[in-house]
Amino acid sequence: MxxxxxxxxxxxxxxxxxxxxxxxxxxxxxxxxxxxxxxxxxxxxxxxxxxxxxxxxxxxxxxxxxxxxxxxxxxxxxxxxxxxxxxKQVNPSSHLIINNFDLELEKEYFPFIFSPNASLEAAPSMALRESGTVWFWDLKDKLEENKSNPHFDLTDAIKTKTNEVADKGATGLIIYNTSTIADGLKFEPKAKSELVKIPVLYVTSSIKKKYLYDETAALDIKLKVDIADKKxxxxxxxxxxxxxxxxxxxxxxxxxxxxxxxxxxxxxxxxxxxxxxxxxxxxxxxxxxxxxxxxxxxxxxxxxxxxxxxxxxxxxxxxxxxxxxxxxxxxxxxxxxxxxxxxxxxxxxxxxxxxxxxxxxxxxxxxxxxxxxxxxxxxxxxxxxxxxxxxxxxxxxxxxxxxxxxxxxxxxxxxxxxxxxxxxxxxxxxxxxxxxxxxxDKKGKLAFTKTREAAATGKNSFKVSLGIMPDYTYSGGGVRVDGVSEGKAAQRIGIKAGDIILQLGDIKFTDVQSYMGALGKFNKGDATKVKVKRGNEELVFDIVF
Incomplete structure (x- = not known):
């Protein structure tokens, strides 16, 4: 009726x-x-x-x-x-000056998103790796060694190398690529990553040829990295x-x-x-x-x-x-x-x-x-x-x-x-x-009922689902859970809204995009672990997709 x-x-x-x-x-x-x-x-x-x-x-x-x-x-x-x-954004105060030539940001150089903010002046020689000055690294060998390695992550390799040279006394690292293998590197404003120990910048191959051709010469380097939140x-x-x-x-x-x-x-x-x-x-x-x-x-x-x-x-x-x-x-x-x-x-x-x-x-x-x-x-x-x-x-x-x-x-x-x-x-x-x-109008306050989650649509197709709704507004590292689907894997193992998911198995991620990439590596029936941050506590859950 x-x-x-x-x-x-x-x-x-x-x-x-x-x-x-x-x-x-x-x-x-x-x-x-x-x-x-x-x-x-x-x-x-x-x-x-x-x-x-x-x-x-x-x-x-x-x-x-x-x-x-x-x-x-x-x-x-x-x-x-x-x-x-x-x-993040690179503020205009950032600069890289080589022998009094002020390079153009983005066109000729850029700092990496994981570079700490710093200012320094140095007089290095590319051939000498002395403590207390700027070092240089050509990506050529690393790229050629790994050209057939589907698991190679160049960004991780750069972060590892930067921290290694910092431990040996480098105060900054300037990277270039003389190989014919494209590196695809650029400033990634939405990438989330822990900072490395020293400033690290990339210069183009044309800059290498123009100003860094003599690896025995003494250079005059002035650099400043100023990266800030973009809001x-x-x-x-x-x-x-x-x-x-x-x-x-x-x-x-x-x-x-x-x-x-x-x-x-x-x-x-x-x-x-x-x-x-x-x-x-x-x-x-x-x-x-x-x-x-x-x-x-x-x-x-x-x-x-x-x-x-x-x-x-x-x-x-x-x-x-x-x-x-x-x-x-x-x-x-x-x-x-x-x-x-x-x-x-x-x-x-x-x-x-x-x-x-x-x-x-x-x-x-x-x-x-x-x-x-x-x-x-x-x-x-x-x-x-x-x-x-x-x-x-x-x-x-x-x-x-x-x-x-x-x-x-x-x-x-x-x-x-x-x-x-x-x-x-x-x-x-x-x-x-x-x-x-x-x-x-005259029904009073309506009762609330939880429902199934809407089916995911888009370009990504996954064989498995964790059963969470990511918080797309979250700007920290990892993926914050905005909601948990009824009857799905996340609810079964005890993940709650507000938890921050940090890792699936051995795969760490820093945002929703990298989380999706990690999820795509699993098949139905796979067993793994999920690392979650809840408040100040880190928790690890066993999961079977």
Missing amino acids: KRFLLFALLSTQLVTAQKLKKADKVVLTNLQTHIGYLADDKLEGRRTGSAGEKLAYEYISAEFIKSGLIAKGDNGSFIQAFEVNEG RTGHNVVGYIDNGAANTVILGAHYDHLGYGEDHNSLYTGTTPQIHNGADDNASGTAALIELTKLLKASKFKNNNYLFVSFSGEELGLFGSKYFTEHSTIDLSTANYMINMDMLGRLNDSTHGLTIGGYGTSPVWGQLLTQKDKFFTIKFDSSGSGPSDHTSFYRKDIPVLFFFTGVHGDYHKPSDDADKINYNGELQVVKYVYNIINAT
């Missing part, structure tokens, strides 16, 4: 046909206005921390004010700032409707996109940088969020408060939503449920396909929602986690729903523009979400 009632509610008009038609036109026009602005070239793709992001959050804040929302950001504003750690600031936009209720419904949509593709998350294959306007991803969800602020402010649904959060940093790994759940501006214990809207703008006019994720996160969803709908062809996904911001709330044991009209050929490409949005289709999604909020 309850399912029938919501089916009827979701399939009927909100008010009389004549009045709704007028109301629909207003919402439709507003959706076009919002997406048209947010996906305009002048916002340059709304990359987190950029000037375009600022234009976007100022626009969203202004719309929240128009809707009569209460500011719930930092210091009485609508804005909640958070830090994005992008790894930028993202901004969530947070507004609130206070109905004096005990519980709060949270509605969210990320507004950031890819900029010009600087963060290497674009699928564009061209060589000329292009603005990624992100009309569907996710100006569409942001526009829906703005319109729902107006609809809910004017509604008679007073049994919940409503919190609206427009997240940044989603494209980098859910930075904004994770920060919000760790620094919430409301008491999250009062959160009733969270609705996330991501890519609502490409409803197929033939199939009307709408995916609703999070169906299994509360028994109430199964009681209220049905696949039978007069307009949509609905596909339910029970999982509470996935590649969007609802995951951060599911990790806090909050029921979620995730609305999505599907991937298309313009996804993460410069061609995701406002003229391709199905505005009538998005209007229907907005009305559907509104009616769900109506249907839950």
Whole structure:
């Protein structure tokens, strides 16, 4: 009976046909206005921390004010700032001067990411390895010795060599390569590694030929390594409707996109940088969020408060939503449920396909929602986690729903523009979400249910799984566990959220990428050990994949 009632509610008009038609036109026009602005070239793709992001959050804040929302950001504003750690950068004060020739950073030399910061002057001879001065090392022999060794790690060899020469009295090490074997070395800003004992720098083969051709000559070396954290600031936009209720419904949509593709998350294959306007991803969800602020402010649904959060940093790994759940501006214990809207703008006019994720996160969803709908062809996904911001709330044991009209050929490409949005289709999604909020208005606080994890997708294919959700915002060494899947290997052996995984078998890793590489070396049935840091304690677990 309850399912029938919501089916009827979701399939009927909100008010009389004549009045709704007028109301629909207003919402439709507003959706076009919002997406048209947010996906305009002048916002340059709304990359987190950029000037375009600022234009976007100022626009969203202004719309929240128009809707009569209460500011719930930092210091009485609508804005909640958070830090994005992008790894490391070589500061401009770094230099390498050989015989008064100041080399050009990146083009002619670079320090390694694992080099300590230091300044020194020396007068070495390349042929003499004397204590208290700079030493030199040609990679040629090492590369040729290992050209057929699939397990050879050049970076590890460089770190080992640097510490060895430091123990023998070297104060710095300059590396070059005179072999015909490409070394592929570069400054890796996101690599995580322990520092070696002395500064270590790489010079190109052209510099070797130009300034280091006479290995018996005395050289005048002045060098400085200055490597620092590279950070930028993202901004969530947070507004609130206070109905004096005990519980709060949270509605969210990320507004950031890819900029010009600087963060290497674009699928564009061209060589000329292009603005990624992100009309569907996710100006569409942001526009829906703005319109729902107006609809809910004017509604008679007073049994919940409503919190609206427009997240940044989603494209980098859910930075904004994770920060919000760790620094919430409301008491999250009062959160009733969270609705996330991501890519609502490409409803197929033939199939009307709408995916609703999070169906299994509360028994109430199964009681209220049905696949039978007069307009949509609905596909339910029970999982509470996935590649969007609802995951951060599911990790806090909050029921979620995730609305999505599907991937298309313009996804993460410069061609995701406002003229391709199905505005009538998005209007229907907005009305559907509104009616769900109506249907839950008198349900009280929804019960939470843990679900299976969403199936992993992407280029990497693994024969085994540890069963963890990595924390992509973690900037330390290893992989911090953000969540543990029910019934998977990590849960069985006792790994917990907050643990930092350091090693699988003999393979150490420093970040998510190297963890994935380590995982790919194991097959189903393999037995090994997992080293984990929990607080100040290191633990070792036995595991069979």
